[in-house]
Amino acid sequence: MFRRRPPLPPFPPGGVLVGGAARDWLRGVPARDFDWAVPEPAGAARAVAGAVGGVAFVVDEERDYWRVHAPGGVQHDFVPLPVDVTADLTRRDFTVNAVALTAGGQVLDPAGGRRDLRARRLRMVSEANLRADPLRVWRAARFEVTLAFRLEPGTEVAVRRVVADLASGTLPLPAWERVRDEVHALLLHRDAARGVLRLEELGLLALTVPELREGIGLVQGGFHHLDVFHHGVEALHQLLARRPDAPLPLRWGALLHDVGKPRTLARDPDSGRISFHGHDKVGAAVTTQVLRRLKLPADDVAHAAALVGAHMVPLPAGEREARRFVHRRRALLPDLLSVMLADREAARGPSSSPASRLAYARAMDRVLTALEEQPAPPRPLLDGREVMALLDLAPGPRVGEAVRAVAEAAALGEVGTADEARAFLRDWADRSAAEQSDG
Structure with a gap:
């Protein structure tokens, strides 16, 4: 049974509402992205922008595609009205998207999409349509998660055939930017962890983030009860249980935090114990490689990689160490704590115990308390010229070391004035000279 249908915005003259917004209206779900097929896209876009107080601009001048960014994050897209709307719908990916609404309330449904909506079934219009734009196989995984539908068996078989042809090179891979957008739409959902598992089941993870698959079957022991791959997926789940609004770089950081383990695996020849020394640093490099390939913004790549590289940093045992922890890693907080906690909560192996979990929680509290007490770095007491x-x-480089030393002393409460900072630096320089002399 569908919910009561939400109101629709006014239809542009001669316009037809197509695709996802029409699908969601039939489901009783409010839409934020509206796709319109209209006789004159430029005029329709400008008219809608004026009516809603938005901004109209051309997206593709050659094809006459226009877009309006409206208040509240609402978006309207305008494309030329096809000669035969029904025929155009039959070229879409899935039946639930091959529907349209007219201004008069008529529902155009040439592929039986309403029937599949009621059954919560994701069925392709045709395999040829999937092959015409192979990105649609990623969209299949995304829709299963975001719509809570299930692939119809024949459609799943077709999806797997397309994936196999993509893997063999028979079909060309879509542009990485387009793949990224589909994966991000999945990762932004509250059930993103299940979506990652579904990508793996359909063979899509091997085409998207093959580095994650290196952890499949790699048993860890100790604190861990899952292999490396499933531990990363569980960490993503644990993160979203606590921070459902987590930004994408943080989600990537949780999912990829142990991606370096397979490449750092070492086994002691006598005891047989395994270790992953340096997996945090290797993981940061792999994370950078993965996210650059997916064309994420440079700042997002750097943040996610830094989270992976720092997730093994020991938590402080006391208040002074907590202040130092905050000072040195302020740019990563509180995201780093979120990754560390997700990592810990995803690990329920034989070494895990209530006592160890309590000690970890107390260390986290120390850091959070220090961060609350000093949410921003103290004002610099000396600049580089004064230090020189x-x-x-x-x-x-020595000047930078000195500036950082006095900044940390200020963060720890060891100095509070310029005179105290100068005295501290003189002692610091003497100690450094003595250490070099002893060396």
Whole structure:
């Protein structure tokens, strides 16, 4: 039984509402993205922008595609009205998307999409349509998660055939930007962890993030009860249980936090114990490689990689160490704590115990308390020029070391004035000189 249908925006003159917005209206779900087929896209876009207080702009001048960004994150897209709307619908990916609404309330449904909507079934219009744009196989996995539908058996067989042809090179891979957008639509859902497992089941993970698959079957022991791959998926699940609004770089950081383990696996020849020394640093490099391939913004790549690279940093045992932890990793907080907690909660192996979990929670609380007490770094007490004059230093790395040392002392509450900072730096320089002399 569908819910009561939400109101629709006014139809542009001669326009037809197509695709996802029409599908969601039939399901009784409010839409934020409206796709319109109209006789004159430029005029329709400008008229809608004026009516809703949005901004109209051309997306593809050659094909006359226009878009309106409206208040509240609502988007309207406008394309030329095809000569035969029904025939155009039969070229779409799935029957539930091959529906349209006219201004008069008529539902165009040439492929039986309403029947599949009622059955919560995802059925292709045709395999030829999937092959015409292979990105649609990623969309199949995404729709299963975001719509909570299930692939119809014949459609799943066809999806797997297309995936096999993509893997063999028989079909060309879509542009990475398009793949990224589909994967991100899946990762942004509250059930993203199940979506990652579905990508693996359909063979799509091997085409998207094959590095994750290297952990399948790699048993860890100790704190872990899952193999490396499923532990990463469970960490994503644990993250979203606590931070359902987590941004994408944080979601990637949780999913990929142990991606370096398969490449750092070592086994002691005597005891047979395994280790993964340096997997955090290797994982950061792999994360950078993965997310650059998927064309994420540079800042997002750097943040996710930094989270992976820092997730093994020991938590502080006392208040002073907590302040140092915050000072040194402020740019990653609180996201780093979220990844570390998700990692811990995803691990329920034989070494895990109520006592160890309590100790971990207390260490987390120390960091959070220190962060609350000092949400921003203290005001710099000395600048580089003052440091160079005080210590008689030429420009170079040593100046940076000195500036960082006095900044950390201020964050720890060891100095609070410029005079105290100067005295601290003189002692710091003397200690450093003595250590070098002893060396």
